[in-house]
Amino acid sequence: NDSERGKIKSIAAKDGITAIKIQSSRMLLAYGFLRRVFEIFERYKTPIDMITTSEVAVSVTIDDISNLAEIIKELNNFGTVEVDYNQTIVCVVGDFGADKHGFAARVLEALKHIPIRMISYGGSHFNISLLINDGDKVEALRSLHNRLFE
Known part of the structure; x- marks a missing residue:
């Protein structure tokens, strides 16, 4: 659930x-x-x-x-x-608390073929934000969806 x-x-x-x-x-x-x-x-x-x-x-x-x-x-x-210029912030929202293991790794694994310009993680227990080129957005969203929700 x-x-x-x-x-x-x-x-x-x-x-x-x-x-x-x-x-x-x-x-x-x-x-x-x-x-x-x-x-x-x-x-x-x-x-x-x-x-x-x-x-x-x-x-x-x-x-x-x-x-x-x-x-x-x-x-x-x-x-x-x-x-x-022409960058996109992709934000994955969930429970990334210190007692949770593997969620950040799953996010990065899903995007291993996409160049990541910046990562922001730890400011909140509820999201990880990644900066990518606009041209990689559709593939990034597809890869994240396939890895995290299917």
Whole structure:
């Protein structure tokens, strides 16, 4: 029964996403770096959908590119900025609590043939979000459905 705890409930996709990666080995670990990055998006009233970080880079996704040129200009002060257009966020919703084993692996296994640009997992126990190219969306949704629901 899909309403039971421990089940994957649904798959959703959001198109029209733009990914922005800011790479800066000198700034990223500096105190206040992320706050300054987020302030730029706040100044331009541009919500962030996803975020991932590493030791040398932070990647975010947005769906409103009306102020993208200005945002990029300001982000360039922090380091190298890369932009990927035509992306899709695929979100798998279910019970991914720490006591559940194998659900994330099943999601990634279903998409092993599709390049994944970003993964957001752990902010909530109820979803895993993946960023892929728009052109891979139909195949990704089909593969996830076949692997998770059949």
